[in-house]
Amino acid sequence: MAEAGLIAVGAGLAFGASAFATAWAESKIGVAAVGAMAEKEQLFGKGLILTVIPETLVILGLVAVILIIRLAG
Amino acid sequence: MSEAMTKIRIITPHSVGVRVIDTLYNLSLFHVNPSNGEYNLGKGNPLATAESLSSSLLKAKAILQEFGSELLSHERTFGKKEMNQLETVHHDVFRLREQEQTLTSQLQKATEEHEISSGLDALGIDRTLVQKLHYVACFVGFCAPETLQSRLKVTHEFKQVPLGQKILCALFVQKKDELLVRVVLQETGWVQVAVEQYMTSTAQLKKQITHLTTELRACEKEKEQLRKAHAQFITDVELYLDIEIKKAELPLQFATTAQSFVATGFVPSRHLARITKTLEYATRKRVTIEELHVDHDEAVPVQLANKKTVRSFEVLTKLYELPSYFEADPTSLLFITFPLFFGIMLGDVGYGFVTLALFLFLRKKKPDIKAWCNVLIYASIVSIFFGFVYGEYFGFESVSVETGSALCKRGLCLVKEIVEGHGALEVVYTFPRLLNRVHGNVAIGGLELPSIMAFSIFIGALHVNLGLLIGFYNVWKAHGLKLAVLEKLSWIVLEIGLVVLVLGLSSVIPVHWIVGTLIMIVSVIGLCLGEGVKGLIEIPALFSNMLSYMRLGAVGLASVGLAVVVNESLALPMFEKGGFFILGGMLIMLVGHGINIALGVIGPFLHSVRLHYVECFSKFFHGGGIEYIPFGKKAQTEGEL
Numbered sequence: 001m002a003e004a005g006l007i008a009v010g011a012g013l014a015f016g017a018s019a020f021a022t023a024w025a026e027s028k029i030g031v032a033a034v035g036a037m038a039e040k041e042q043l044f045g046k047g048l049i050l051t052v053i054p055e056t057l058v059i060l061g062l063v064a065v066i067l068i069i070r071l072a073g
Numbered sequence: 074m075s076e077a078m079t080k081i082r083i084i085t086p087h088s089v090g091v092r093v094i095d096t097l098y099n100l101s102l103f104h105v106n107p108s109n110g111e112y113n114l115g116k117g118n119p120l121a122t123a124e125s126l127s128s129s130l131l132k133a134k135a136i137l138q139e140f141g142s143e144l145l146s147h148e149r150t151f152g153k154k155e156m157n158q159l160e161t162v163h164h165d166v167f168r169l170r171e172q173e174q175t176l177t178s179q180l181q182k183a184t185e186e187h188e189i190s191s192g193l194d195a196l197g198i199d200r201t202l203v204q205k206l207h208y209v210a211c212f213v214g215f216c217a218p219e220t221l222q223s224r225l226k227v228t229h230e231f232k233q234v235p236l237g238q239k240i241l242c243a244l245f246v247q248k249k250d251e252l253l254v255r256v257v258l259q260e261t262g263w264v265q266v267a268v269e270q271y272m273t274s275t276a277q278l279k280k281q282i283t284h285l286t287t288e289l290r291a292c293e294k295e296k297e298q299l300r301k302a303h304a305q306f307i308t309d310v311e312l313y314l315d316i317e318i319k320k321a322e323l324p325l326q327f328a329t330t331a332q333s334f335v336a337t338g339f340v341p342s343r344h345l346a347r348i349t350k351t352l353e354y355a356t357r358k359r360v361t362i363e364e365l366h367v368d369h370d371e372a373v374p375v376q377l378a379n380k381k382t383v384r385s386f387e388v389l390t391k392l393y394e395l396p397s398y399f400e401a402d403p404t405s406l407l408f409i410t411f412p413l414f415f416g417i418m419l420g421d422v423g424y425g426f427v428t429l430a431l432f433l434f435l436r437k438k439k440p441d442i443k444a445w446c447n448v449l450i451y452a453s454i455v456s457i458f459f460g461f462v463y464g465e466y467f468g469f470e471s472v473s474v475e476t477g478s479a480l481c482k483r484g485l486c487l488v489k490e491i492v493e494g495h496g497a498l499e500v501v502y503t504f505p506r507l508l509n510r511v512h513g514n515v516a517i518g519g520l521e522l523p524s525i526m527a528f529s530i531f532i533g534a535l536h537v538n539l540g541l542l543i544g545f546y547n548v549w550k551a552h553g554l555k556l557a558v559l560e561k562l563s564w565i566v567l568e569i570g571l572v573v574l575v576l577g578l579s580s581v582i583p584v585h586w587i588v589g590t591l592i593m594i595v596s597v598i599g600l601c602l603g604e605g606v607k608g609l610i611e612i613p614a615l616f617s618n619m620l621s622y623m624r625l626g627a628v629g630l631a632s633v634g635l636a637v638v639v640n641e642s643l644a645l646p647m648f649e650k651g652g653f654f655i656l657g658g659m660l661i662m663l664v665g666h667g668i669n670i671a672l673g674v675i676g677p678f679l680h681s682v683r684l685h686y687v688e689c690f691s692k693f694f695h696g697g698g699i700e701y702i703p704f705g706k707k708a709q710t711e712g713e714l
Contacts, residue, residue, distance in 0.1 A: 044392060045392045045393040045394060045686065046393075046394075048679070048682065048683070048686070049393075049683070049686045049687055052679070052683045052687065053687060055621075055624070055683070056617055056620075056621055059620060059621050059623050059624055059627070060617065060620065062623060062627055063620055063623065066522065066523070066526065070520055070521055070522065071520070
């Protein structure tokens with residue numbers, strides 16, 4: 001039971017840390033993107049892409065979570 | 074696909090220049106390429122009429138500003154007579170404006186004078202007598218009585234009367250104290266009123282005000298009559314002049330010689346014959362039109378030309394960037410995969426129907442966002458389809474034994490299943506489904522993965538490779554087969570090598586692992602030759618791109634999670650309590666599912682868009698296309714799609 005708890009904590013840490021990293025990166029990019037869009041509205045598409053690029057981090061976090069649970073559990 | 078364009082050069086003598094410009098305007102097909110001074114030809118000058126047209130346009134704009142009316146303009150043609158009428162209206166409007174300004178200032182002056190004069194009357198000051206005083210000095214002005222009275226000890230006679238927000242004061246002092254009082258008054262912010270300037274009687278001033286007001290009203294009435302009679306005419310004239318100036322200034326973008334001008338630009342290839350015929354007819358064959366070769370580095374204008382059903386998805390392409398003329402238009406791909414990804418993520422029959430109804434309603438109410446609504450209508454239909462695939466209805470995958478039995482008695486039998494819920498086993502009736510996205514697992518290489526995740530990665534691999542194949546086509550068209558194979562096919566070969574290696578190692582296929590490794594080495598060499606070092610750096614990105622498609626499952630699961638919380642943890646306990654709690658439960662369901670539907674539209678939309686723009690478009694799309702804007706009448710707007 002204690003082992004299962006540790007696995008859950010590990011999975012939670014993997015997901016939480018990657019989600020935090022994504023949020024942190026996106027906040028920085030988002031500010032710049034909104035600033036650029038205020039100057040030129042046509043930059044919406046590019047701004048959106050730049051903002052969502054760090055999402056890969058959380059997706060990889062999700063992969064790590066699945067692997068932790070399936071391999072360890 | 075984008076419309077095929079032909080670059081043409083039109084050479085015509087100055088004598089028929091106006092006719093050529095008029096014809097080009099009416100055709101609305103010629104996208105002008107401004108002259109860049111090729112063959113050392115000078116730039117053209119505006120037509121002779123440009124200056125007078127500009128002056129008339131300024132007048133029309135000034136009149137419209139004076140009228141303050143915003144009417145819808147109609148395209149009409151006007152002659153010299155109407156231009157003279159414009160001059161007359163302009164003259165009348167500005168005569169009235171000047172008159173109005175004079176009257177207003179006179180009225181303002183008379184009103185002020187009347188106000189002070191009535192104040193003087195109230196103070197009981199005789200204007201003639203005050204000027205003849207020898208032993209007494211009289212001060213009249215605006216003051217703050219409290220400040221003044223606290224400072225002034227020599228006051229003999231002090232009167233005050235409120236006048237609007239100010240207070241008019243009169244002060245009578247002995248002549249010998251005059252200087253002293255003057256100093257004190259200056260220090261207390263006294264504003265002197267010169268009594269000798271208010272000799273006109275109050276009654277006379279009132280008469281004057283009435284007269285001026287009547288005149289001002291007559292002036293305004295006349296202006297209103299002018300506005301009613303000419304506003305539409307002037308609005309139409311403004312549009313006409315605007316168009317005529319555009320025509321008159323068009324030669325600025327042409328190259329010119331002493332006798333002729335040379336216009337270069339692009340026209341849709343399918344209309345070339347019509348343009349040639351019309352221009353020859355208009356100029357009695359005094360025009361030469363030649364087709365020019367288009368280089369691959371040239372900025373050719375792009376007009377997306379998709380079938381009606383696909384056309385709505387052009388908004389998604391334009392949101393990113395217009396494709397360059399020489400690459401494939403990704404709109405058709407978006408038409409297939411955008412709703413597919415949206416549907417995989419939302420995947421709920423109930424939510425799908427709600428969003429479908431919402432966007433059908435919005436399409437009717439807001440014609441300017443019709444294209445966006447069409448995109449989301451398709452997406453909603455696919456969501457309903459995937460809702461049936463997953464067997465999800467407003468987040469419910471199953472119903473209780475009682476409801477299931479009741480439904481079965483009425484001929485709708487669901488699948489009886491034993492599931493683990495709240496730590497105990499219970500019997501439920503589940504909706505029929507092809508894929509259990511919440512609990513379904515699939516074993517891959519001995520590892521149990523959620524089936525929706527495996528399905529998502531599989532879709533991702535297909536999508537990324539489709540992007541690579543389109544990229545292969547683009548490079549092949551632009552730079553030849555060799556580079557296309559090295560730059561794009563190497564990626565696919567690399568993937569094949571990896572699959573062969575993994576399957577070989579896990580003994581699924583009887584192939585030695587060296588074969589897979591060799592295939593991968595060959596593809597990496599190809600990549601180095603095709604894309605250089607950048608290709609090597611991008612290798613891990615190819616696989617992270619495919620993993621990125623796991624969001625197709627993850628976003629959907631988050632949505633299901635929220636729906637289950639709303640249904641089972643919040644609403645159902647309320648329903649079980651009965652009575653008024655049922656109303657509370659209904660409210661919770663309404664708000665909870667409302668929020669989930671809003672998130673269910675925003676999330677899948679953004680993630681679907683992102684998967685295209687980042688993961689797929691990066692394999693083939695360069696963008697940077699310039700929009701095809703023909704000289705002439707305004708092109709159709711997006712809302713008219």
